[in-house]
Amino acid sequence: MRSAPTLEFPLDEYEARMAGLFAKIEEAGCEAVLLTNEENLRYFCDYRSAGWNSEFAYPAMLLAARGGKAALVTSTRQLPTALATCCLAESEILAFDGFGEPGSHEAFVPAIVSALSRLGVTSGRLGTETGLVARMRITYGDYTALFEALPGMQPMDFAKYIFDLREIKSPREIEVMRKCCGMSVDAFKAAMDKLELGKTTEEEMYHEYVAASFDMGADDFEYQLIVEFGPDRPQPNCMPGARVYEDPDWCVFADSGPSYKGYVSDMIRIGKLNPPTKAQQDFYDISLECHKSCIAMVRPGARIGDFCKAHDDFMRAHGVEDICLTMNNSGHGVGLDVHEMPVIKSVFADKEFKPGMVFAFEPTIIHPVEGQIVLENNYLVTEDGCENLTPQLQDIYVPRRS
Amino acid sequence: MRQSPMLEYPVSEFKDRMAGAAEKIKAAGLDCIMGSSKAMVCYLTGLRSVAWKSKLSTPGLIFLGADGNFGVVGSFSAVDTAMYTTCLEKEDFYFFDASGRYGVALNYYDALCYTLRHLGFTKGRIGCELSGGFHLHMDIAMFNDLRREFPGLEFVDSSELFWDILAVKSEAQLRNLRDAEEINRRAAARGLEAVRPGAMTELELYREIAKAGYLAGSEHFTYMSVLAGAGRALCAGCPASDAVVIPDAPGTTIHVEGGAVRRELNAPFTANIVVGGVQPEQQPAWELASGMIERAMSAVRPGACAGDAAEAMDAFAAAQGKAGWVVQPGYAGSGIGWGRIDGPLLRAGSKFVLRPGMTLTLTASVRHASVGVLTLRQNVVVTDGGCCFLNGKTVEPLVV
Structure with a gap:
């Protein structure tokens, strides 16, 4: 992790939050989690963008996997924004052409599949923001398309574990x-x-x-x-x-x-x-x-x-x-x-x-x-x-x- | 239907909207639709709630049949708001109440199931918001449960149909959008007045502009990107920072993106405040972006396809030998109104046919060392003979 130029809190705050996330992944028994919401990305790695204001756009998503591995997935156009705000190491920020851009819907699934693969995750349970008081910020069509492209992975409601962390304020x-x-x-x-x-x-x-x-x-x-x-x-x-x-x-x-x-x-x-x-x-x-x-x-x-x-x-x-x-x-x-x-x-x-x-x-x-x-x-x-x-x-x- | 105290448009307009939507549902071979987005519920009923961003609250969800039969589902606490702001009769609103006091469903899911059965929408095809900029206003697990509960219903993606229903604005809606655009103009003018290059941060300027937007009447002023200087301009969508002091060098461009909302309708804006005016080395970027906007406007007319504008922009850049400068080739903007970006997307290849009364935002972004990224935006209305500015030209530099 690194201190990004516009990081909101000192780096140790986010290091503690990410450590909590990795512990929850172990506790939940999933291989990785996919976080799509503005609040969750801001909480764990301080990724911020005005792009969340468009329902068509997916400015970025956060993947975290067992063993302390993480990746922020974003578009090449928005890479400088990720580097300016997000505290993940530069090597952990993965940019894909067209990812999350309104005119490039088809880039979403291959990018997430590729990023998971780079984290060494191809099977097992993938934690998602489903369930009570939670919404994934992707369309239902993209949700189903993603899991069709990941035949070895099963979705798992991870919202409870996220709130275990977020509900306790530092x-x-x-x-x-x-x-x-x-x-x-x-x-x-x-x-x-x-x-x-x-x-x-x-x-x-x-x-x-x-x-x-x-x-x-x-x-x-x-x-x-x-x-x-x-x-x-x-x-x-x-x-x-x-x-x-x-x-x-x-x-x-x-x-x-x-x-x-x-x-x-x-x-x-x-x-x-x-x-x-x-x-x-x-x-x-x-x-x-x-x-x-x-x-x-x-x-x-x-x-x-x-x-x-x-x-x-x-x-x-x-x-x-x-x-x-x-x-x-x-x-x-x-x-x-x-x-x-x-x-x-x-x-x-x-x-x-x-x-x-x-x-x-x-x-x-x-x-x-x-x-x-x-x-x-x-x-x-x-x-x-x-x-x-x-x-x-x-x-x-x-x-x-x- | 009835005229409630805060219903924004005449009841007759809502009757027309509901009837028009039912016709389109029928023509699409659907038995009914399920609209959970703010856009669909607000368009069809007029509901005015602040709770759409909540992941806990349920302002309202509409089922509308091809036969025109409809019902809205929401929580007990949403009933009075619905009665005060919508065209709905009380019996059109199917609420749930966790306290058990009213003998109705205790939760949202049970209320959805009850309403579907009550309206007779248990077989056939139900159109839903499953792609294209729509996010179901319910969690995915609940939607999956709903599909299992009604095996006779085929839940199909009808996002294009939904955008088709929402696309054309009435004269009254256009007035509200023009009001929103006027708020943008006043907010940007305040930014121009308040900016102090060399002595003000991006965040300080953002606060001045946003405050002016609200005081000018915006219901919500979209969280903005304010980026000062060529280096920061590369950070697409980056929020304003209190760590970045606005440079005072001539040609410094402060890129401001945001948007006012008036009566639930969004007008996005992009303003470029230029310290000391556009410098000679920046002129080619400005000329290219301006030319792209002009070409896109020429391509927007009734009967044209949404993709034509993007193709016209790209063709212009290529003819100038500057195709490589274009940040988003194949993309010229989108519809606007219910959000900062609505369907249809003006994407090369799109066959969505433009119609009079549609509101579009045309955006041209070019990359050049002298500006970083320069983005120009022009909002337009499709007219009978082509298109016109929504409320004046918005692509000129604002010189400080």
């Missing part, structure tokens, strides 16, 4: 995420402070939020910020629209956050121009108290299933289970992707919290009159509990008053 990752999470709430405050009654639209608030984030050092918006004004805008994951903030008693709902060095944050904050009404405050307090109650039980070894149950029981105890959006589905891991492991859902009941995990918790009430009321924080699991990475504005934010 101190350097935590430092980056701390900054990213901090900006996500600070930018909300900045955008709220510019909110004008009768003038600002949802879209404009989103754009002000983005501008504030860039000024604070963000470098991308992987996920658009959801901004919704008013009690009849309880639409999860909806794009911001042209609605104007017309009533100071309307709640402003904002969800997601900026990206920084590839890492994302995911907060939800509520704000408004008038002080909260009693009903708004009462429902908000349920979400806030749910955080306090449930987060107190998070420590290494605590089970996801018990955490899910605690959330659901809390909502039942407060009589809001029928209007709670997040029953049995109250959070998710955050990192290079906005939705990653650990997913806080009963299907992962036996999974345990571990130090270094970062997750978003979002107990959500959708009230037929009051609208969508929720507080979402990002938490870091520590050796003896949990740290809130988004501690700012835990109450409904009212500019010039809070």
Whole structure:
């Protein structure tokens, strides 16, 4: 491995990650793995490209095999980009004419077959990013064509092993995420402070939020910020629209956050121009108290299933289970992707919290009159509990008053 | 169908889209299609969700039959968003809910199976997004399970049909694309205003341009490549670096690639900011790339094939004795709109027939020591008599 000119973290960070990957290959009992996703390539070898923004392009793929062998496969046109960003040794960066280029679909299979052969892999199991919370970034047609060209190899779901590694953040990752999470709430405050009654639209608030984030050092918006004004805008994951903030008693709902060095944050904050009404405050307090109650039980070894149950029981105890959006589905891991492991859902009941995990918790009430009321924080699991990475504005934010 | 608060186009347009797609499905000998991509779901229903990049969430998946019968599958949490942004009636949306409160499927897979059976799509041929720039919005294991669950259904690749359905833009869509192109112009102008050669990094310039793009109204401003100088220009698609200070030598070219999105429609842009203007030794590269774009535009007209533009570009370079300068021979660009690159690809040999209303991006990349790689891009609309700029000429150097 080598320190590429634009490497994001010091080389030893990637050496540790690749060592973890090789150990997982042994543990899984496969011969090699094929990684096709932007997040996985960035995580293991820091390959980066704006080319991921085209669904037609495969900018690069990472192969790793038993015995500590690895190869980044890319096109000859994109070789200089790989050399500028990726920390694999130059001899491990294999360039093929047309690989992953929109106009050269036919180059894909021969390149991967050739690269596997150079790693000495022609038979056995090939780990792939299939299964829960995973997607291969190749077309299904290319997936089947690849395995037809590799008659001695069988696909194997390797996503679980990848998440075993990615879900535990290193101190350097935590430092980056701390900054990213901090900006996500600070930018909300900045955008709220510019909110004008009768003038600002949802879209404009989103754009002000983005501008504030860039000024604070963000470098991308992987996920658009959801901004919704008013009690009849309880639409999860909806794009911001042209609605104007017309009533100071309307709640402003904002969800997601900026990206920084590839890492994302995911907060939800509520704000408004008038002080909260009693009903708004009462429902908000349920979400806030749910955080306090449930987060107190998070420590290494605590089970996801018990955490899910605690959330659901809390909502039942407060009589809001029928209007709670997040029953049995109250959070998710955050990192290079906005939705990653650990997913806080009963299907992962036996999974345990571990130090270094970062997750978003979002107990959500959708009230037929009051609208969508929720507080979402990002938490870091520590050796003896949990740290809130988004501690700012835990109450409904009212500019010039809070 | 109904007019929801955030439906971007009239209901009549969605009725036409759905009917037109059903006709094409029938003509292709299919019984139905399964559209899981943002492009297909958004085109047919208007769904506006931020969750398409999630590997956990399911904004929506559409089944549409040759008979016009359709249904959309998604999670419980997506129902309200669908009702607020799409033309769908509530009964068109088949949701699942892990809590078990509603007596519906508990997970996505079961909801897919239920909906296929409910709509009667259990036999025959179902067209799917299996190649050509489409990535199934479900994991591969689930798709394989679905194939096993319905042995009477033949899951066939229909990517070309899908691009054919998506290719022609309505006047309303063209207005949004022109708005996106105008945002690009304003963002690039801000870059020109903000750039400080010798005292600014690529990443600092990137932030200025991206911020301007958002403030000008972009829904999302595609993560950009900003490359300063001939050496960096060789790094195709490389993200902006905070370790690279923009050189101030005359002729330094800052290559900026990105793209605004307006109402889900993408307009990619390429801007070349040149310190002190194009130098004499760089002129041949500029002339070659400009000439290639002009020739490609001449080849774009209704009835022409998508491959004609690439062949015209290559023929021009060869006639100049500079075929060896061309970075991607046989490639002249692609469709645009649903992504930065849509079908059809303008690839030599492609027989995809161009039609009025299609939006294309023409790109010419040439390699020369004086510039590294110079890429020019021009977005166009196919008209009845040929093609025109989407929103003005975009291949001129921006001189600082």
